[in-house]
Amino acid sequence: MPKHVLMSDYEIITDGGRRRRWKAPEKLRIVEETLEEWADSP
Structure with a gap:
């Protein structure tokens, strides 16, 4: 599994x-x- 996953505008750090x-x-x-x-923001 990667150390972090980029989802939309949020980064989840799992390390x-x-x-x-x-x-x-x-x-x-x-x-x-x-x-x-x-x-x-609009």
């Missing part, structure tokens, strides 16, 4: 690599940026 640990302010910034992108 068990390191996980990032985000602090609360960083999580909030990421979520806000994502919501802004969704609001701007």
Whole structure:
């Protein structure tokens, strides 16, 4: 099985690599940026 599979616009990583640990302010910034992108899309 490949180490990762590209499906649509989402990449699923299956190799068990390191996980990032985000602090609360960083999580909030990421979520806000994502919501802004969704609001701007048609």
